[in-house]
Amino acid sequence: MKTMGAIRILPASKVAETVCGLVIDAVCRLPDDVLFALHAAKDIETGAAHAVLAQIIENEALARAARRPCCQDTGLAVVFIDIGQDVHVDGSLIDAVNLGVAEAYRKAYLRKSVLSAIARENTGDNTPAILHMRMVPGDRVSIHVTPKGFGSENMSRLFMLKPAEGEDGILESITQTARLGAANACPPVILGVGVGGTMEGAAILAKRQLLRACGSKASTPTLRRLEKEALRRVNALGIGPMGFGGRTTALAVLIGEMPTHLAGLPVAVNVQCHCARHAGAVI
Ligand code: SF4
Incomplete structure (x- = not known):
């Protein structure tokens, strides 16, 4: 019989505490890459588009200083969790995540927006969270939290393309999503795109792209070319910051790819507003 190496024990309370801190951190400031992209957009805009971006940036600075929500x-x-296969969480990991979320929304007086889908009864503490988990090598737990507003989530779309639609179909799916929904999603938006997999695989891949920094490089030259062309087409729509017109409808288009079935080409486009909040930690 093989001897197992030491397994690290991590109390579930540490996960709850970390999630709580990350949620509060995420809602009260924007990540540096998003701020950088907003400043860069402001520099190339004029008129109402320039004024709107200046207000978004000022709003973020006020929220950050006062430790109040940006929106x-x-x-x-x-919540995205990559859990090392050599760590054991002592207690329920799922309960710990939800405890952390509930504590953050209570402690920081954040709006509790989660309710039962059909009866529309508020759950009272903004739980349950949506949890995406992967098992990875090592004994650490990596946690990323993205509080997702629904003005933008509602504008997201899924396309089950025919394989023959290829790159043109992918680009048209992205552009069409922005054309129909970006104005309602508090632009400038960030578009996370998942290409391949299954219906739900593409959607989760699209959501994962929103964890990438604006301006980060996609993993292959083909994806980098598609991202550049998609961003060009979306910004050519002229919707602009908060729909007032301008050159910046999107700050970034971030595309991920995974293998799929020979009979299909799923494309999911997850729309993220300018309030692109996320925070992460490794414990
Ligand atoms: S879409 Fe984003 S910026 Fe607009 S209201 Fe929702 S969370 Fe706030």
């Missing part, structure tokens, strides 16, 4: 819609907490 009244403090979202549904989406």
Whole structure:
């Protein structure tokens, strides 16, 4: 029989505490890459588009200084966890995530927006979170929290393309999503795109792209070319910051790819507003 190496024990309370801190951190400031992209957009815009971006940037600075939410819609907490196969969480990991989310929304007086889908009864503490988990090598737990507002989530779309539609179909799916929905999603938006997999695989891949920094490089030259062309087409729509017209409808298009079935080409486009909140930690 093989001897197992030491397994690290991590109390579930540490996960709850970390999630709580990350949610509060995420809602009260924007990540540096998003701020950088907003400043860069402001520099190339004029008139109303310039003024709107200046207000978005000022709003973020005020929220950060006062430790208050950047937006009244403090979202549904989406939590990504990569858990090392050599760590054991002592207690329920799922309960710990939800405890952390509930504590954050209570402690920081964040709007509780989560309710039962059909009866529309508020759950009272903004749980349950949406949890995406993967098992990875090592003994660490990596946690990313993205409180997701629904003005933008509602504008997201899924396309089950025919394989023959290829790159043109992918680009048209992205552009069509922006054409129909970007104005309602508090632009400038960030578009996370998942290409391949299955219906749900493409959707989760699209959501994962939103964890990437604006301006980060896609994993292959083909994806980098598609991202550049998609961003060009979306910005050519002229919707602009908050729909007032301008050159910046999107700050970034971030595309991920995974293998799929020979009979299909799923494309999911997850729309993220300018309030692109996320925070992460490794414990
Ligand atoms: S879409 Fe984003 S910026 Fe607009 S209300 Fe929702 S969370 Fe706030």
